[in-house]
Every structure is written in C-alpha cells, then in structure tokens.
Amino acid sequence: MAKLKSKFIEENIFRVLMWMCVGIVLLVVLSIVWTIFVKGFGSISWEMIFQVPGQNWNTSDDGGFLNAILGSLMVVAPATVLAMFISVPVVFYMNLYRRRSNWLSYLARLVYDVLYGIPSIVYGAFAFMVMVMVGMRASVLGGIIVSTLLIIPMFIRSGDEISKSVPDDMIDAAYSLGATKLETLRVVLKQVLPGMATATLLAVGKAIGDAAAVMFTAGFSDSVADSLSSPTATLPLAIFNWITMPDPFPGRAYAAALVLTVLVLILSLGGRWITNHFTKNNM
Amino acid sequence: MIALALWSSALSCSVVRDDSEALHGQVSVSGAFALYPLAVQWANDFQVRYPDVKIDVSAGGAGKGMTDVLNGMVDYAMLSRELHQEEADAGAVAFVVGRDAVIPVFSSDNPHIDLILKRGITDKQARDIWVTGKITTWGQLLGTGDRHKINVYTRSDACGAAQTFASWFDSKQEELHGTAVFGDPGIAGAVSKDKWGIGFNNLAYAYDAQTHRARPGLAVLPIDIDGDGDIGPEERFYDSKEQLVNAIELDKFPAPPARNLYFVTKGAPKDSASLAFLKYALKDGQRFNEPAGYVKITGKLHNDNMKLLRTARKSMDLKRNTTDNVVVVFIALIVFVVALCSGSVFQKSLNKKRIYKQNLSSAFMFLLTVSSVFLLIAMIGGLTYKSLPILQENSFWDLISSSEWKPSQKKFGFLPFITGTLSVTLLSIAIALPLSLLTAVSLTEYSKKIVKKFVFPALDILAALPSVIYGVWGILLLIPITGYTLLTASLVLCVMVLPIMVSLFVEIFSTVPQDLRDASMSLGATTWQTTRRVVLRKSLSGIFAAVVLALSKAMGETIAVMMVCGSIPAIPKSLFKGFYTLPALIGNNYGEMASVPLYESAIMFAALILLVIVVIFNVLSRVILYRVQKGE
Numbered sequence: 001m002a003k004l005k006s007k008f009i010e011e012n013i014f015r016v017l018m019w020m021c022v023g024i025v026l027l028v029v030l031s032i033v034w035t036i037f038v039k040g041f042g043s044i045s046w047e048m049i050f051q052v053p054g055q056n057w058n059t060s061d062d063g064g065f066l067n068a069i070l071g072s073l074m075v076v077a078p079a080t081v082l083a084m085f086i087s088v089p090v091v092f093y094m095n096l097y098r099r100r101s102n103w104l105s106y107l108a109r110l111v112y113d114v115l116y117g118i119p120s121i122v123y124g125a126f127a128f129m130v131m132v133m134v135g136m137r138a139s140v141l142g143g144i145i146v147s148t149l150l151i152i153p154m155f156i157r158s159g160d161e162i163s164k165s166v167p168d169d170m171i172d173a174a175y176s177l178g179a180t181k182l183e184t185l186r187v188v189l190k191q192v193l194p195g196m197a198t199a200t201l202l203a204v205g206k207a208i209g210d211a212a213a214v215m216f217t218a219g220f221s222d223s224v225a226d227s228l229s230s231p232t233a234t235l236p237l238a239i240f241n242w243i244t245m246p247d248p249f250p251g252r253a254y255a256a257a258l259v260l261t262v263l264v265l266i267l268s269l270g271g272r273w274i275t276n277h278f279t280k281n282n283m
Numbered sequence: 284m285i286a287l288a289l290w291s292s293a294l295s296c297s298v299v300r301d302d303s304e305a306l307h308g309q310v311s312v313s314g315a316f317a318l319y320p321l322a323v324q325w326a327n328d329f330q331v332r333y334p335d336v337k338i339d340v341s342a343g344g345a346g347k348g349m350t351d352v353l354n355g356m357v358d359y360a361m362l363s364r365e366l367h368q369e370e371a372d373a374g375a376v377a378f379v380v381g382r383d384a385v386i387p388v389f390s391s392d393n394p395h396i397d398l399i400l401k402r403g404i405t406d407k408q409a410r411d412i413w414v415t416g417k418i419t420t421w422g423q424l425l426g427t428g429d430r431h432k433i434n435v436y437t438r439s440d441a442c443g444a445a446q447t448f449a450s451w452f453d454s455k456q457e458e459l460h461g462t463a464v465f466g467d468p469g470i471a472g473a474v475s476k477d478k479w480g481i482g483f484n485n486l487a488y489a490y491d492a493q494t495h496r497a498r499p500g501l502a503v504l505p506i507d508i509d510g511d512g513d514i515g516p517e518e519r520f521y522d523s524k525e526q527l528v529n530a531i532e533l534d535k536f537p538a539p540p541a542r543n544l545y546f547v548t549k550g551a552p553k554d555s556a557s558l559a560f561l562k563y564a565l566k567d568g569q570r571f572n573e574p575a576g577y578v579k580i581t582g583k584l585h586n587d588n589m590k591l592l593r594t595a596r597k598s599m600d601l602k603r604n605t606t607d608n609v610v611v612v613f614i615a616l617i618v619f620v621v622a623l624c625s626g627s628v629f630q631k632s633l634n635k636k637r638i639y640k641q642n643l644s645s646a647f648m649f650l651l652t653v654s655s656v657f658l659l660i661a662m663i664g665g666l667t668y669k670s671l672p673i674l675q676e677n678s679f680w681d682l683i684s685s686s687e688w689k690p691s692q693k694k695f696g697f698l699p700f701i702t703g704t705l706s707v708t709l710l711s712i713a714i715a716l717p718l719s720l721l722t723a724v725s726l727t728e729y730s731k732k733i734v735k736k737f738v739f740p741a742l743d744i745l746a747a748l749p750s751v752i753y754g755v756w757g758i759l760l761l762i763p764i765t766g767y768t769l770l771t772a773s774l775v776l777c778v779m780v781l782p783i784m785v786s787l788f789v790e791i792f793s794t795v796p797q798d799l800r801d802a803s804m805s806l807g808a809t810t811w812q813t814t815r816r817v818v819l820r821k822s823l824s825g826i827f828a829a830v831v832l833a834l835s836k837a838m839g840e841t842i843a844v845m846m847v848c849g850s851i852p853a854i855p856k857s858l859f860k861g862f863y864t865l866p867a868l869i870g871n872n873y874g875e876m877a878s879v880p881l882y883e884s885a886i887m888f889a890a891l892i893l894l895v896i897v898v899i900f901n902v903l904s905r906v907i908l909y910r911v912q913k914g915e
Binding site for chain 2: 015086230
C-alpha cells in the first residue's frame with residue numbers, strides 16, 4: 001500500500017515540477033517581449049524609423065536610423081536570394097538525384113549540419129580573412145557574402161526535412177512516364193514550395209538578427225550605402241554599439257531593438273502561418 | 284575566374300580619373316572613438332564645400348582603424364595613441380590633427396563628491412586602483428573610513444584611450460583591472476549609472492557637447508599633479524571643457540594622459556579627394572577643434588605636419604581597394620551561370636535539349652553539394668594557416684595551458700578564455716537541461732491542447748529572437764540584479780538554448796513507439812513512471828546528442844555573451860565574477876591585430892580552437908541523432 005502511495009506522490013511532485021518549468025519558460029518569454037516592447041515604445045518615434053542620422057546625431061535627437069534598417073535589408077535580401085539559388089539545388093540533389101541513403105547524401109547532410117553549427121563569429125573571422133587577402137574593404141557585398149554562407153546551411157537543413165515528406169511513389173510515377181530527373185523536379189517543387197517559403201522566412205529572420213557575422217564584414221556608417229562596395233550599418237550591430245553609449249544612444253538602441261524584434265517576429269510568425277495554412281489544405 | 288578577375292581589374296585601371304574638375308570621389312575614415320565627433324564635423328563641413336565627395340566616417344576603435352588603413356581598406360585611420368614601430372614599418376604615416384586628454388571620471392551621485400573634487404587623484408593612487416589593487420575602498424582613496432568598494436571600470440576593447448590612460452602611471456592596458464565595458468561611451472554610461480563607480484573617458488565624451496560641462500551623471504576627477512593631497516588653484520581647470528582645453532594647450536595638464544590625435548595614412552594620400560580632405564583637416568578644419576573640445580594644432584606641430592605631407596611618398600606596396608573588382612567578378616559569375624543554363628537553346632532536337640538540361644543540372648548540383656565539403660576544409664585550413672605564426676612562437680600546450688594574456692609582451696595564454704567558455708556553457712546547459720527536459724515531457728506525455736497552444740508559439744518566439752535582443756534583455760533586466768558576471772551570462776545563454784533543446788527533445792520523444800507506453804501503462808505504471816522508465820530510457824542516446832548539440836551552439840554564442848560577460852581575462856573563480864569567452868575575444872579584439880602581428884594570429888587561433896571543438900561536437904551528436912531518427 002505504501003508503495004502504491006509513493007508512486008502517486010512521485011507522480012504529483014513531478015507534475016508540479018513540470019508545470020513550474022512550463023510556467024518559467026512562458027514567464028521568460030513574456031519578460032523578454034515585455035522588456036523590449038515597453039523600453040522600445042518608450043523611446044521610438046516616427047523620425048527614428050524614417051530618417052537617416054542628421055548633422056547633430058551624436059549629441060541630440062536629430063534624424064533616425066533608417067540607414068541601419070535599410071542596411072540590414074540590403075545585406076539580407078540579396079543574401080537570401082543567392083542562398084536560395086545555391087541551396088535548393090543541393091536539397092534536390094541529396095533527395096532526388098541521389099537516393100536519400102546514398103553515401104554522398106549522408107556526407108553532404110553531415111557536413112551541412114556541421115556548417116549549420118559553426119558559430120557566426122567564425123564565419124565572420126574567416127570571411128574577413130579572405131576579404132583582406134583579396135583586398136576588399138568592409139562593404140555591403142562583404143555582408144552579403146557572409147550572410148549567404150550563414151543562410152545556406154539553415155536553408156538546406158529545413159529543405160531536407162521538407163522534401164522527406166514527398167512520397168517516393170510520386171517520384172517513381174514521374175520517372176515511369178519518361179521524365180528526366182530535372183523534369184521530375186518540377187513535380188516535387190510544387191509539393192515543397194510552401195514549406196520552402198516558410199524555411200526562407202525563418203532563415204531571413206535568423207540572418208537579419210545576426211550581428212557577429214557582419215561585425216567585420218559590413219562595416220558601420222551613418223549614411224545609406226549607395227553601392228555594393230560602400231560600408232553600411234546594420235540593425236543588430238547598431239543595437240550592440242549603442243546600448244552601452246551615454247544618452248541619447250540607449251534610447252535609439254531600445255527603439256532599434258523593437259524594430260528588429262517586430263521584423264523578426266513578423267517573419268517567423270509569417271512562416272508558421274504559411275505552414276499551417278498549407279497543411280490544412282493538404283491533409 | 285582568374286581571367287575574369289584580371290580583365291575586370293584592367294578595366295578599372297584604364298578609367299582615367301578626372302582631377303582637374305571639381306573634386307569627386309569617396310573618402311573613408313575609420314578608427315578611434317576619441318576623434319569620431321570631430322571627424323564627423325569635418326566631414327559634414329567638407330561635403331558642403333565639395334558636394335561630389337562622399338566621406339564615410341566610422342568609429343570602431345583605434346586598432347580597427349589601423350588594421351583597415353594598413354590593409355588599404357580605408358583612406359585614413361583615426362588614431363588616439365602613438366604609432367607603434369611595427370605600424371610605421373608597414374608604411375603608416377601619422378598627421379597630428381588635434382590634441383585631447385583621457386581623464387578619470389566618477390559618478391556625480393557619489394556622496395563624497397565634494398571631498399573627491401577637493402583632493403583629486405595622483406598617478407600613484409590611480410595605479411593602486413587600476414593595477415595593483417592596493418586601494419579597494421573609497422575610504423582608502425580619500426583618507427576616510429568609508430568602507431564602500433570602488434567599482435572600477437575599464438575598456439574591454441583594445442583602444443588608445445586605455446593605453447594612454449595606463450601610460451600615465453607607467454602601465455599597459457592589459458594590466459588594468461576592473462569591469463571591462465565596450466567602447467568609450469560605454470564607460471561613460473556605466474559610471475554614470477553606478478554611484479560607487481570610477482572610470483576614464485576621452486575629454487569629448489566626459490563633457491557634454493552642448494553645455495560644455497561634465498555629462499549628466501558624470502563628474503571629472505581632478506588630477507593632483509604635485510601630489511600634496513589637495514587641488515590647488517593652479518590645478519583647478521575642470522569646470523568646463525574650455526578651461527581644460529586651455530590647460531592642455533598650455534601644458535598645465537600632464538601628458539600623458541593628454542595626447543596627440545592622428546590621422547594615419549599608408550604612404551601618401553591616394554587621390555586628390557582624400558588629399559584635399561587631409562589638407563582641410565590640418566588647416567581650415569582646425570576651427571572646429573576648440574568648440575568640439577579638442578586642442579587646435581598650431582606652430583611647430585603644424586609645420587611638422589606639412590613637412591610630413593611633402594615627404595610622404597606614395598607607398599609602392601599599397602594594396603588597392605579591389606572591392607569594385609570583386610563586385611564585377613561577382614556579377615559576372617552570376618551572368619555566366621545564367622548563360623550556361625540558357626545553352627539548351629542551341630540544341631536542336633527536343634530530346635537532346637532535355638538531356639543537355641539534365642546533365643547540366645546534374646553536374647551543377649553535384650558541384651554545389653561537394654563544395655560544402657570544400658568550404659569546411661577551406662575554413663579549417665585557412666584558420667590553421669593564419670595561426671601558424673603563433674604556433675611557431677609558442678608551443679600548442681603553452682598556449683592553451685597558460686593563463687597570462689599580455690599581447691604586448693607576446694604572452695598569449697588562452698586558459699582564461701577556454702575555462703570561461705567552458706564554464707559558462709556547462710552552467711547554462713546545467714540550468715537548461717532539467718527545464719527543457721520537463722517542458723518537453725509535459726508537451727509530449729501530458730499533452731494538453733491548451734498548453735501546447737501557448738508553449739509552442741512561445742518557443743518559436745524564443746528561437747526566432749536574435750542574440751543581440753537577448754543581450755539587451757540581459758542588460759536591462761538581469762545586469763541591475765546580478766551585474767556583469769558568470770551567472771548573468773549563464774542565464775542569458777540558458778534561455779537561448781532552451782528552444783533548441785526542447786524542440787530536439789520533443790522530436791526524440793516522439794520517435795519512442797506508442798506501444799511501449801501503452802504496455803507500461805497497462806501494467807499499472809503512472810504517467811511519470813512510464814516517462815522515466817520507458818520514454819527517457821529509450822531516448823537516452825538522443826538526449827545525449829541533443830545536449831552535445833546545444834553545448835556547441837552555446838559555445839559559439841558571441842554577441843549576447845559579449846554584452847554581459849564583463850570581459851575580464853581571468854579564470855572565473857565564482858559565479859559572481861566577470862569572465863571572458865573565446866568568441867568574445869574574437870569580437871572585441873579583432874580590430875587590434877595590426878599593431879602586434881602575432882595578435883592576429885592569436886585571434887585566428889582562438890577561432891580555430893572554437894571551430895575544431897564545434898565540428899567535433901557536431902559530428903558526434905549528428906551521427907547519434909541520425910541513428911535515433913532511423914531507428915523509429
């Protein structure tokens with residue numbers, strides 16, 4: 001009887017512990033979002049989002065950080081497109097051109113998973129080393145290249161997951177009709193497109209928030225970059241630089257943090273929404 | 284590829300610059316925070332005169348500027364310390380463009396403010412506070428019985444201000460103790476918020492740019508030059524920026540910590556636009572100096588500058604900025620690929636077209652897939668190559684087992700960084716493991732729809748947030764309670780790895796067959812018993828792999844940790860001490876590598892250690908995870 005009781009006591013203890021853990025996780029998320037939003041809304045203004053730094057930017061409220069917002073977009077948007085062109089073929093190669101269990105697919109999958117795990121600061125250091133070697137200065141292009149390197153493994157990982165959901169029968173059906181592998185790809189593509197859209201948004205969200213990679217490669221500037229070879233500010237780096245400065249910079253950092261958070265949340269929630277929408281229609 | 288690069292560089296060489304017309308072009312300046320406000324004013328004024336010239340000024344620290352200029356990546360470096368011999372040998376030429384000073388500051392909320400202003404500080408006292416640690420309380424400094432500790436702040440990034448300040452009491456930046464904060468403005472911010480704090484600032488940051496008084500929250504600590512424990516009338520010139528500037532000009536204020544500020548070029552300025560900007564800064568721009576809080580350059584110093592400008596020759600080995608060429612190559616590459624893809628147009632028959640496309644795509648995809656392996660090899664190879672110089676100087680074992688980090692004496696001990704990285708990572712995983720394990724169990728085993736509805740989106744948010752946001756959260760919410768310590772960083776990291784761990788655990792638990800659970804339940808086990816004895820046991824290897832994966836993720840985290848770690852290169856002895864990690868080392872010091880050639884190598888070595896550890900951990904955990912997923 002005592003044993004029976006102890007097992008229920010144990011059950012209850014762990015139940016309580018579990019709910020506590022869930023509670024802590026929810027609380028932490030709330031506290032982060034609350035901190036960013038309260039601090040951000042306390043200091044944000046339209047001027048900050050829609051203007052570039054003015055003449056007296058360093059001492060008083062003059063202008064805003066449009067240059068950083070645009071800079072982030074200028075780095076990440078081309079990087080995403082490039083990464084897509086590189087990683088989509090790789091995903092199909094691993095899943096369609098080679099059998100999924102093929103040794104090359106296994107090796108490539110492993111290597112891309114490892115690349116995914118490499119810290120972005122190492123990517124940044126490596127890219128800067130290469131840039132110095134070829135004589136490139138910190139520029140939008142430098143940022144784009146590093147961000148591309150950063151996005152590719154993320155993209156391939158999620159693409160790989162998605163294409164696992166394509167039934168083998170469908171591929172075999174296409175082959176039996178005499179389609180080449182490239183033509184089969186079209187059939188598969190239609191199937192994975194919504195999933196890829198989600199993956200894209202998530203990858204963009206990750207890349208746009210990464211400061212360590214662009215730290216040495218994109219530079220920092222108070223004006224909007226007008227070519228691929230001029231340096232540019234980016235949002236995460238701006239936040240990092242400003243947060244420890246004296247007034248009026250911390251306010252700008254909070255506002256920039258709010259802008260970045262909202263951007264990232266829109267991207268990630270948008271991604272989720274696409275997934276849900278897609279699965280509802282198909283299942 | 285090579286032919287393309289040659290062709291494009293030839294193309295850009297053949298474009299003749301039109302110098303006779305109105306000036307146009309781009310001038311880029313980067314470097315010390317100390318000169319930044321003044322350089323921005325010059326740039327603005329210069330661009331009003333010559334609207335076709337675009338001037339980029341970016342502040343990143345003296346070392347970053349020197350690195351950039353020596354690599355030909357910018358035209359001018361703003362330098363706030365003396366030129367190193369290694370830098371002069373590399374062709375660096377320094378023009379004095381202004382003078383200022385680094386001054387000790389404390390919080391204006393300090394209750395002893397009147398006494399502090401009356402007594403001042405001597406160089407010996409400063410040495411005892413920042414270097415030897417003999418003075419730890421305000422009472423010791425002021426000769427009273429006050430037991431409040433002095434909270435000492437210093438710079439985390441290698442910089443001119445700290446070097447100049449340290450040379451005031453015959454020391455070096457790496458010997459300065461205290462909580463290290465990033466950037467000159469960072470210290471001003473930290474000290475003004477800490478009423479027992481003490482730090483040092485550039486003149487331009489210590490005084491408000493508009494009121495010309497000390498910044499709100501800051502007070503300037505007068506220097507007791509004659510060491511009599513009292514600030515006499517001839518030592519009292521700190522009320523406003525003008526007074527201090529005047530004192531520096533008349534050499535009443537000691538040098539160091541007064542110092543020259545330089546624009547550094549590699550050889551002579553490379554084109555007419557940058558030459559005009561330098562001439563402007565040396566002459567017309569000087570009228571901005573005094574209002575902005577810098578000492579004007581006149582007389583002998585000015586003549587020296589002019590002589591230097593005449594004798595400086597275009598350095599022959601000047602590395603040209605090839606960014607434009609790379610841009611061209613880059614675009615050409617894309618065009619090339621597109622052209623290859625449209626090659627099928629030339630094939631006559633439909634089937635040949637199809638097969639051409641098929642073969643082309645197959646080859647193309649194979650290349651891309653294999654290139655991932657090459658990228659990994661290139662990264663490891665490149666970093667190894669770059670860290671060879673330091674490995675020749677010191678043995679591998681010395682590097683990772685010594686804890687002496689004094690780059691200027693060529694002593695590179697990585698032990699503090701390695702232990703710092705390991706302790707913060709292990710600690711954060713230790714907190715995150717039970718938390719994420721139980722959360723995952725509650726999601727899969729006790730699944731209530733309502734919980735899933737809240738927890739999964741919450742985890743999605745956590746996973747999506749950039750690390751800099753976690754840093755901001757840490758600074759705003761945790762730092763006021765726990766300070767720049769190991770504990771703070773562990774908590775921040777713990778929250779960051781939570782979503783990865785929970786989602787991995789959920790995935791692993793879901794591979795455990797439902798039959799096993801049912802069997803256990805039907806024998807009378809409770810849900811928790813089933814979880815513990817069946818689900819957890821069955822997924823043990825998966826859990827191990829997930830933990831290793833999270834470890835490697837946490838280990839590489841840079842920005843968030845940099846923002847809260849305190850950057851103290853010593854082995855962390857308790858939870859409440861500041862520390863340093865390998866990624867933070869790379870992030871903070873990368874800019875300084877030009878001054879000491881071995882330094883670059885050391886930073887690359889840090890990156891290599893990090894890379895190798897992460898690769899090993901990742902391969903290990905992935906191989907296990909693949910097995911777990913297959914075994915379903």
